[in-house]
Amino acid sequence: MYVRCHGCPLRTKPAFHDKTQDEIAVIDQMKSDHLRVSAGTEFIHPEQTDAELYTLFSGWAFRYKELADGRRQILNFSLPGDLIGMQAALLDKSLYGAVALTDAELCVVPRRRLFKLFEHAPGAAYELTWLGAREEALVDENLLTAGRRNAMERVAAMVAALYKRAEQLDLVQDGVMDFPLTQQHIADALGLSLVHTNKTLARLRAQGMFRIADGKLALLNPRAVARLAQYFEKEPARRPII
Amino acid sequence: MYVRCHGCPLRTKPAFHDKTQDEIAVIDQMKSDHLRVSAGTEFIHPEQTDAELYTLFSGWAFRYKELADGRRQILNFSLPGDLIGMQAALLDKSLYGAVALTDAELCVVPRRRLFKLFEHAPGAAYELTWLGAREEALVDENLLTAGRRNAMERVAAMVAALYKRAEQLDLVQDGVMDFPLTQQHIADALGLSLVHTNKTLARLRAQGMFRIADGKLALLNPRAVARLAQYFEKEPARRPII
């Protein structure tokens, strides 16, 4: 059940850099646990002071913040290979929550070992920082979306971005990928109301650019979606994985 | 004109951790330049592939992204001591621009030296990563603002957050701080139109919670502002500075 980094099936995906056996050994040593959580589990809590650092091994997750009156903003979605919890692990306490969207597996790097990692494995530390910077880039893009795109564009931007990320992980087949978000998740990620999200999806559906149904997303016209969203960013060809 | 880290007047502010002479020497070695730029200078360009890493030494700056049709979203504002350009320095190319809002001074850490820093100064590398995580936290909060707060709340949240940051840097006197943003900047940061921002400011002004005028912000009723914005986050008492 416990997955050692040496045989990790994730790191051989085309999305990720190759690593030497030594590098992998370092990371394997840092890893303290391999966690299985079921859909809906909140594995980092807002205000939590002892959150660990995680790499999502399988499944989907998201980070969120909320206001005192319950309004919730999803900050970003995590796919396999993504780091979750840099802020939570480094800062005094977590300023957000993190929840598994599907059943998921998490590789755990204890926050206590983080500084050691910087001392003894500068390469891994650099990659950690790199991944942190990438996560910020995702949030930046989401902020652009929430701040400056209208409802139709927001949905299109989200579809385009998630599709591109899934593609890199070999999660797309014949233009179709798993898509475990409810409309409430979409609304919370895009800064829209649930009802308006539903109506926006209906309008987009009528235009036939993509289809979301039964937990699947089929991207029918990537060009049109990218154009509508004015979303043209490329993911780096290969990235680290810790 | 060139400021050596040893005598840096910024790092002695109460907002920052103390450093040993050795630590300071390491950073001083990393620093390659001390740049002066005038208000409006864009010192990191979107798509730029060779952006350096900066610490803002004096003045204000902001990072932004824009859509092809010109809509602009300001991602966050930087105050003295803040790091700017982690993403730009680490990733292949910059996904955002960075502009000086006022005349400003920048300490430059060349991107080429970054990996060396990780190899030879794990403490400094850790702090760099910490600062990157903090910047992401700022963007997270801005995303919550743009996505889930209404116009009045957005302005209040921005005022509360910037005031709190300025306070930590001794930039507040008698409840008044420099505030070099135009209404267009506020609009672009909050995801509002210029006109609506102006009207929202007028409504808030009528309520007397704060006053923005002549490049100054006077916070008259911090409690009311925090309550309206539902903004209660605390900055960590002390943080690193590179």
Add this chain to the structure above:
DNA sequence: GCTTAGGTATGTGTTTTGACATAGCGCGAT
């Protein structure tokens, strides 16, 4: 002194988004 440009202010009408209500569907629990 005049002009221009950037910034702020405000009225009017339109568009977008949200709120509320209601309904249907599928699925798991009792």
Add this chain to the structure above:
DNA sequence: ATCGCGCTATGTCAAAACACATACCTAAGC
């Protein structure tokens, strides 16, 4: 089997935000 719940769908109306037009003020440049 049926009840309740989560999720999706859709109509109607209200509120929030935007677009456009115009005006005023100040400071910089000629």
